[in-house]
Amino acid sequence: MSARQPLQDVQDGTAVTAKDGLQTSISSATPTSSRKQPPPEKPSDIRRRSLVILSFWLIVLCLGLPIWWKTTTIYRANLPLQEMLDWADGKACRPVFPLHIAIQANSLQEQEAQNLVRLTQHALDDLNDFSGHHLRLQLSPPSGDKKPASDHSAALTIRLVPGDSTTSTLDQYAPVLDITYPPNTIPSPTSSSSSLATYVASQLRSTFAEEQTIISYLLSSSSSTPPEHRAQGLTPEAAELLSKRTTRSLKYAPTYHLTLSLFTSGPLPSSWDIEAAIDEYMKPVLDVLAPIHNFTIDTQVQLYATPGVQNQVLSKEDLSSFINAAEWPLSPSIGGAPTVNFVVFVGNQTIMAPPTISEGADSELPTFQSFLIPQWGTVYLLPLPHNTPHLSAAMLKQPLLTFTSHLLSLTGAPQSGSLPLRLSTLARIRSADLLLRASSTLGSLARLSLALPSISIPSSVADGVSKTMAHLRLACETLGGADGLAHARIAESEAERAFFEKSMVGQLYFPDEHKIAVYLPLLGPVAVPLVMGLLNEIKAWRKRRRERAEKGAEKKAE
Amino acid sequence: MDGGKVTPGRTMALLAGASVLRLAMFTLLPGLPDLLAGRVEISTPVTSFKRLQEGLFLYNHNVSPYDGGVYHQAPLLLPLFSLLPSFAAFPLATYMLYIGADLLSARALLRIAGSGEAGESALFASPRREKRASGLVVAALFLFNPFTIASCVGRSTGVFTTCAILHAIARAVSGAPLGAMVALSFAAYLSMYPLLLLPPLLLLCYDRQLPKRATRSLTQFATTHLAVAAGVLAALFWMSFLVAGSWEFLPSTYGVQLTLSDLAPNVGLWWYFFVEMFDSFRSFFLAVFWLHLSCYVGGLTVRLRRQPLAVLTLLLGIFAVFKPYPSISDTSLFLALVPLYRHVVPLMRYTFVVAAVIMYATFLGPAFYHLWIYAGSGNANFFYAITLVWGLGQSLLVCDLTFAVLRDEWEVERPEMVGKEIRQI
Numbered sequence: 001m002s003a004r005q006p007l008q009d010v011q012d013g014t015a016v017t018a019k020d021g022l023q024t025s026i027s028s029a030t031p032t033s034s035r036k037q038p039p040p041e042k043p044s045d046i047r048r049r050s051l052v053i054l055s056f057w058l059i060v061l062c063l064g065l066p067i068w069w070k071t072t073t074i075y076r077a078n079l080p081l082q083e084m085l086d087w088a089d090g091k092a093c094r095p096v097f098p099l100h101i102a103i104q105a106n107s108l109q110e111q112e113a114q115n116l117v118r119l120t121q122h123a124l125d126d127l128n129d130f131s132g133h134h135l136r137l138q139l140s141p142p143s144g145d146k147k148p149a150s151d152h153s154a155a156l157t158i159r160l161v162p163g164d165s166t167t168s169t170l171d172q173y174a175p176v177l178d179i180t181y182p183p184n185t186i187p188s189p190t191s192s193s194s195s196l197a198t199y200v201a202s203q204l205r206s207t208f209a210e211e212q213t214i215i216s217y218l219l220s221s222s223s224s225t226p227p228e229h230r231a232q233g234l235t236p237e238a239a240e241l242l243s244k245r246t247t248r249s250l251k252y253a254p255t256y257h258l259t260l261s262l263f264t265s266g267p268l269p270s271s272w273d274i275e276a277a278i279d280e281y282m283k284p285v286l287d288v289l290a291p292i293h294n295f296t297i298d299t300q301v302q303l304y305a306t307p308g309v310q311n312q313v314l315s316k317e318d319l320s321s322f323i324n325a326a327e328w329p330l331s332p333s334i335g336g337a338p339t340v341n342f343v344v345f346v347g348n349q350t351i352m353a354p355p356t357i358s359e360g361a362d363s364e365l366p367t368f369q370s371f372l373i374p375q376w377g378t379v380y381l382l383p384l385p386h387n388t389p390h391l392s393a394a395m396l397k398q399p400l401l402t403f404t405s406h407l408l409s410l411t412g413a414p415q416s417g418s419l420p421l422r423l424s425t426l427a428r429i430r431s432a433d434l435l436l437r438a439s440s441t442l443g444s445l446a447r448l449s450l451a452l453p454s455i456s457i458p459s460s461v462a463d464g465v466s467k468t469m470a471h472l473r474l475a476c477e478t479l480g481g482a483d484g485l486a487h488a489r490i491a492e493s494e495a496e497r498a499f500f501e502k503s504m505v506g507q508l509y510f511p512d513e514h515k516i517a518v519y520l521p522l523l524g525p526v527a528v529p530l531v532m533g534l535l536n537e538i539k540a541w542r543k544r545r546r547e548r549a550e551k552g553a554e555k556k557a558e
Numbered sequence: 559m560d561g562g563k564v565t566p567g568r569t570m571a572l573l574a575g576a577s578v579l580r581l582a583m584f585t586l587l588p589g590l591p592d593l594l595a596g597r598v599e600i601s602t603p604v605t606s607f608k609r610l611q612e613g614l615f616l617y618n619h620n621v622s623p624y625d626g627g628v629y630h631q632a633p634l635l636l637p638l639f640s641l642l643p644s645f646a647a648f649p650l651a652t653y654m655l656y657i658g659a660d661l662l663s664a665r666a667l668l669r670i671a672g673s674g675e676a677g678e679s680a681l682f683a684s685p686r687r688e689k690r691a692s693g694l695v696v697a698a699l700f701l702f703n704p705f706t707i708a709s710c711v712g713r714s715t716g717v718f719t720t721c722a723i724l725h726a727i728a729r730a731v732s733g734a735p736l737g738a739m740v741a742l743s744f745a746a747y748l749s750m751y752p753l754l755l756l757p758p759l760l761l762l763c764y765d766r767q768l769p770k771r772a773t774r775s776l777t778q779f780a781t782t783h784l785a786v787a788a789g790v791l792a793a794l795f796w797m798s799f800l801v802a803g804s805w806e807f808l809p810s811t812y813g814v815q816l817t818l819s820d821l822a823p824n825v826g827l828w829w830y831f832f833v834e835m836f837d838s839f840r841s842f843f844l845a846v847f848w849l850h851l852s853c854y855v856g857g858l859t860v861r862l863r864r865q866p867l868a869v870l871t872l873l874l875g876i877f878a879v880f881k882p883y884p885s886i887s888d889t890s891l892f893l894a895l896v897p898l899y900r901h902v903v904p905l906m907r908y909t910f911v912v913a914a915v916i917m918y919a920t921f922l923g924p925a926f927y928h929l930w931i932y933a934g935s936g937n938a939n940f941f942y943a944i945t946l947v948w949g950l951g952q953s954l955l956v957c958d959l960t961f962a963v964l965r966d967e968w969e970v971e972r973p974e975m976v977g978k979e980i981r982q983i
Binding site: 048056059063065068191 | 906
């Protein structure tokens with residue numbers, strides 16, 4: 001404001017600086033005797049002006065600077081960056097799945113059984129080339145009844161029963177492998193090899209072969225895993241098959257929403273007995289999946305629905321456009337959970353068998369009535385006589401069984417083996433998957449915070465990171481068990497939450513250059529008079545000091 | 559009217575005329591009070607009468623008045639207004655309260671003008687002091703200023719702050735420093751920003767002490783009177799605590815002014831700026847704006863040490879432009895004090911420009927607001943542009959008055975320069 005400016009007088013259009021002592025404009029070229037020199041400034045005026053300037057600068061320095069520092073420093077919570085990177089590089093945790101296999105040999109002597117177990121373990125260790133997936137054999141105490149001991153820690157129970165020849169059957173309802181053997185194949189306590197042991201080992205290996213390939217595929221596809229940790233036995237074809245399967249299955253979520261829809265091309269059928277059908281055909285599988293996923297279900301009936309393709313016989317190319325996304329009310333997601341769509345389409349269309357693919361090789365076309373859309377769901381084409389007003393539960397049996405089996409492959413369960421084995425394998429695969437994903441999210445977060453030094457890291461992110469790491473550690477210790485899955489699940493969701501923290505995203509695209517645009521328009525004009533005033537004052541002060549020194553020198557000289 | 563002597567009869571006539579005019583506007587134009595109460599130029603979030611009634615309703619129903627985030631005014635206004643007969647049933651009582659506040663302000667102005675402090679302070683006597691305006695003119699210019707009338711009819715609670723500030727100055731010039739401190743504490747309690755007037759007001763009190771019980775040491779004087787002001791404020795806060803039942807009134811009243819959480823448009827410069835501000839810089843620029851508002855206090859007080867009343871006047875002008883929720887009632891307070899400096903008006907250079915700019919903004923402001931909010935043919939920039947002009951006009955007046963006051967001082971030192979052309983570099 002003008003209060004700070006000294007008043008200066010002007011004569012004949014030439015400025016004569018009166019107060020700040022800078023006699024720059026008086027030129028000797030045009031000396032005018034009439035020009036008056038202003039009277040010298042009074043010391044009290046000089047002092048007052050210094051005080052005014054000081055009062056402004058005191059506010060700037062004592063209040064302005066600390067406030068600027070306090071309000072614009074970016075809060076960066078301390079992240080354990082090295083640890084996070086270790087997790088991402090797979091150095092912090094070596095995913096090991098110790099699978100306990102219980103062996104029940106009720107008819108064998110303790111000594112013989114121990115010997116057999118030892119030999120089989122040897123044979124297994126010889127066969128195994130992938131250290132992450134480890135089968136440990138244990139002799140379980142002989143139990144009297146025929147039912148296998150309910151040993152939850154064991155992934156599989158082998159029941160050795162004497163018989164005529166060496167055969168093996170996988171129990172359909174329990175994780176039990178029945179192996180019969182001729183009595184003469186029992187190894188003697190001294191022998192170092194036995195055909196029975198080799199047989200059991202090879203059976204075990206083939207049972208877990210798929211799981212092993214999937215896990216080794218997961219480990220190798222997460223690029224950060226150290227190479228020595230990867231499985232060597234993964235052929236390119238197997239890898240390709242697995243990647244196909246992985247892309248087909250849905251991303252892991254604790255809850256899936258199942259939408260069962262009945263679309264009819266005409267007015268009929270207008271009702272279906274879906275609840276009874278679900279209870280009968282779908283519920284059992286959903287129940288066994290319960291430890292891994294929750295499911296919510298809704299159903300709908302739509303009449304006069306036109307599919308995207310009107311052909312009588314659908315070729316493979318038509319399938320991708322069959323779903324009429326514009327008109328069919330298939331909402332992408334209800335609530336937070338991803339939706340799996342199961343559509344029963346009543347019409348007279350069929351699917352043409354692809355000529356080049358031999359039967360059964362392509363699992364996308366298990367029957368020619370239905371097809372699976374990766375990460376989306378299944379469509380079942382149900383041919384019906386025209387005047388069926390109501391679909392009974394029995395008529396829905398085939399569609400629902402198809403849906404159920406597709407649901408398993410959509411959740412990423414392995415293809416072979418008995419149902420209980422497939423489910424326990426699914427849990428292990430999922431926990432490995434979640435563990436790797438959470439670790440790589442941690443790594444991304446660490447790299448992000450290193451790459452952008454101006455990004456703010458709120459304390460909630462640090463909290464999320466420490467929670468993630470605690471659960472990752474627990475998951476790593478309990479891999480293969482039910483706890484492992486739960487911990488991996490928490491770790492993954494915490495890691496995602498920390499990574500997608502809202503207040504961080506806003507600052508992502510705010511480079512330092514923008515700060516000039518923020519500060520300059522307002523603070524620039526304010527700073528100019530402040531700085532100029534201070535500079536002039538300092539100059540005047542130095543000049544006065546010099547003059548005083550000169551005067552003192554003159555006096556001394558006199 | 560220039561040499562109008564202040565006689566009791568004339569004063570009474572002036573006050574009566576002003577109250578009759580206000581009463582007539584309240585009663586004969588039934589739509590006008592509510593229309594004015596809804597104008598953004600008059601009712602800011604911290605002075606609005608509508609919000610006061612909302613707070614009053616909550617208070618009378620035993621709900622915390624600050625619940626709902628509408629009421630941002632001092633808690634002690636609530637018992638005051640609930641003592642009055644209900645506004646819905648008997649509005650005259652409220653009208654009389656506001657008219658009374660205006661008349662009290664006018665009386666304070668009469669006393670300030672009568673003291674002659676503007677022309678002749680303890681340390682400085684203006685050579686032009688003979689030409690000073692009479693108290694009646696000053697009071698009349700305040701009472702019949704359209705801005706004052708509009709604030710009164712719009713029942714902005716800024717009227718009470720104006721009254722308290724004018725009383726603080728009046729007490730100070732009549733040698734009652736304790737009364738001045740109490741009045742200023744009331745003003746600060748109501749609106750917070752008057753706290754910044756404390757340094758020049760202390761100097762004014764110090765200069766105008768009655769000789770018989772004067773304190774010589776400025777430090778001692780300042781300490782005692784600061785303690786008095788702090789004590790009164792503490793008592794007011796304690797009473798507020800008793801009335802509101804908790805300390806939550808602090809963030810809802812002063813916190814709102816400090817953080818500008820209510821971004822309703824007004825005639826000030828803050829709201830638009832903080833609508834556009836990046837969130838991460840918001841707190842920094844809030845601090846910058848507040849520091850900017852307060853940095854003038856020290857400089858002006860030091861520079862115009864010999865005329866503390868001029869410092870108060872200029873600061874009120876600066877606050878009317880740069881405070882967080884300004885309204886025309888702040889401008890009317892500034893314009894009430896400007897006529898005290900009638901003797902330096904000949905030294906001012908931009909009187910015509912200032913008058914033109916203020917008139918221009920006064921007439922176009924409501925029109926632009928209408929275009930933005932009701933007609934929808936303009937946008938926020940329209941209104942913001944006109945508030946910039948409004949601020950420009952007022953700051954021009956502040957600058958010009960500063961210049962005139964400084965030149966007046968300077969001519970005492972350099973009598974040979976009187977009437978010469980001068981340039982400010």
